[in-house]
Amino acid sequence: MRHDPSPTQLPAPCIIDTGIVVNKLDMHRLLADLHQVRYLHIQDERLQSQGEGYVLEVFADPNRATLVANRAIYLNLYSFDYLELKQSPESECYFDLVQDSRRLRLIPISNSLQERCTAKFNAAALDAVVDQVLSGKWDLQIDEDDEPF
Numbered sequence: 001m002r003h004d005p006s007p008t009q010l011p012a013p014c015i016i017d018t019g020i021v022v023n024k025l026d027m028h029r030l031l032a033d034l035h036q037v038r039y040l041h042i043q044d045e046r047l048q049s050q051g052e053g054y055v056l057e058v059f060a061d062p063n064r065a066t067l068v069a070n071r072a073i074y075l076n077l078y079s080f081d082y083l084e085l086k087q088s089p090e091s092e093c094y095f096d097l098v099q100d101s102r103r104l105r106l107i108p109i110s111n112s113l114q115e116r117c118t119a120k121f122n123a124a125a126l127d128a129v130v131d132q133v134l135s136g137k138w139d140l141q142i143d144e145d146d147e148p149f
Contacts, residue, residue: 038107
């Protein structure tokens with residue numbers, strides 16, 4: 001049995017390296033993996049401020065603000081109309097969060113894929129050390145049980 005999508009149903013968007021994202025869930029998926037970023041606040045095509053910070057939270061709440069202060073970045077997707085995914089001349093991706101004539105440009109400094117691999121490696125290494133310590137402790141207890149008091 002074959003199920004064809006209805007002729008009026010459009011395929012889901014496919015965005016590769018550049019494009020505009022309007023769906024808040026898709027925006028969240030793109031931004032949730034960001035960690036350390038360089039940011040530029042652009043208003044009416046003029047640079048208002050810039051700096052570096054850490055994306056600590058990405059959320060969608062019509063009653064809360066996007067906050068950038070003290071190197072901490074809390075992104076409310078409801079603060080923006082859409083996200084533009086772009087590439088620099090060096091082929092590095094960056095994100096422009098756009099609302100009217102305001103842009104918040106986020107340029108990743110850290111590589112989230114590399115950090116994930118490092119975190120998995122660190123977790124595996126920690127597990128191995130804990131196993132060795134526990135194994136050594138059990139061996140010590142067995143040796144102590146063999147000695148008369």
